[in-house]
Amino acid sequence: MEGELLGVGMSALADGATVILVLAGAFFFLAGTVGLLRFPDVYCRLHALTKADTLGLGLIVLGLTFQVGTWPTRILLLVIWFLALMAAATVCHLLADASLRSGVEPLRGGPKSGEAEHQAAS
Amino acid sequence: MAPSSLFTGSAFMALGTGSLEPISMAFDVVVIVLLVGLAARILHTRQLFEAIVLFIAYGLTLSLAWIRLGAPDLALAEAALGAGVTGALLLNTFQRLAERTPGEVDPAAREGGE
Amino acid sequence: MSAFLTGVALFLLLNVAAGLIRVVRGPTQADRMLAAQLFGTTGVAIVLLLSQAAGEPALRDIALIFALLAVVISVAFVKRGWVRKAGSPGEEEVDLGG
Numbered sequence: 001m002e003g004e005l006l007g008v009g010m011s012a013l014a015d016g017a018t019v020i021l022v023l024a025g026a027f028f029f030l031a032g033t034v035g036l037l038r039f040p041d042v043y044c045r046l047h048a049l050t051k052a053d054t055l056g057l058g059l060i061v062l063g064l065t066f067q068v069g070t071w072p073t074r075i076l077l078l079v080i081w082f083l084a085l086m087a088a089a090t091v092c093h094l095l096a097d098a099s100l101r102s103g104v105e106p107l108r109g110g111p112k113s114g115e116a117e118h119q120a121a122s
Numbered sequence: 123m124a125p126s127s128l129f130t131g132s133a134f135m136a137l138g139t140g141s142l143e144p145i146s147m148a149f150d151v152v153v154i155v156l157l158v159g160l161a162a163r164i165l166h167t168r169q170l171f172e173a174i175v176l177f178i179a180y181g182l183t184l185s186l187a188w189i190r191l192g193a194p195d196l197a198l199a200e201a202a203l204g205a206g207v208t209g210a211l212l213l214n215t216f217q218r219l220a221e222r223t224p225g226e227v228d229p230a231a232r233e234g235g236e
Numbered sequence: 237m238s239a240f241l242t243g244v245a246l247f248l249l250l251n252v253a254a255g256l257i258r259v260v261r262g263p264t265q266a267d268r269m270l271a272a273q274l275f276g277t278t279g280v281a282i283v284l285l286l287s288q289a290a291g292e293p294a295l296r297d298i299a300l301i302f303a304l305l306a307v308v309i310s311v312a313f314v315k316r317g318w319v320r321k322a323g324s325p326g327e328e329e330v331d332l333g334g
Contacts, residue, residue: 018237022285036255037254037257037258042264045267049270050277053277060284064284077296083303087277088276091306094310095310098314104266143238143239145239149242172260175269179256179275182279185279186286197295198297198298201305206305209312210312214312
């Protein structure tokens, strides 16, 4: 229970850090979801989902480490994040590889109407 | 209001604090709506693959419901078995079926839909 | 603090619900599989936030399961090879709407 040992000021500081980090994490999750819904093809969506969401999870985990009392719990939280990191990388590679091998062209004229101009710009 | 009070009581236990906050209530409501909506969509969709993926999502949502009901052990079993193992088995079955009878399982060929 | 954490968890749950639209719309199977990954990562965050909000450390073990689930599902998905081969660029499955 270090938070109590450190006194009221540190506790308020920890709460503030938690709020800021968790809100930043939630923002990245929102960005990931928007990317999932708006990006034109499966590779772009993979990019948005696996990177932005993992970063958001990392920020939330970091924010929560200020709330838990003991070091083993903090390390457990970070281990969970590390596991999610490896999972995201693995899933991203597997899905992208499967898509490529089954003939989904990356960033070609594939997407539906209305999304084509996004690509024309690039 | 029997179901509502039942759910409130359980969530109260899960929280372990004095009174149930409105935000927890909102979380419960969203979980319930998501569960019912997912179940309806799974039953009504004509694409097997979509139904399978939604079934996995349904299992995970149900796991969240168990968490809110204060049963972490059930949530663990639901996430591992209900969503993980069953989902993997269903995907395996789908792909085996699709290999055998292309066009039969895969409703992309079937025009029109509903 | 507990209410704040639950509120963020609620926000993330709504995020997932919005992401499920991608499952319904497709168009390819890999697009649909993305939902498993979305639910995996976001589910971990939701469970960790609920665990902290409710003061139940046992919930953190469920977060581990959530993190591993997407990998299991994706391996099951790619293991037998994706059935749709090249030469069928008309991947767009019929959008049933709603």
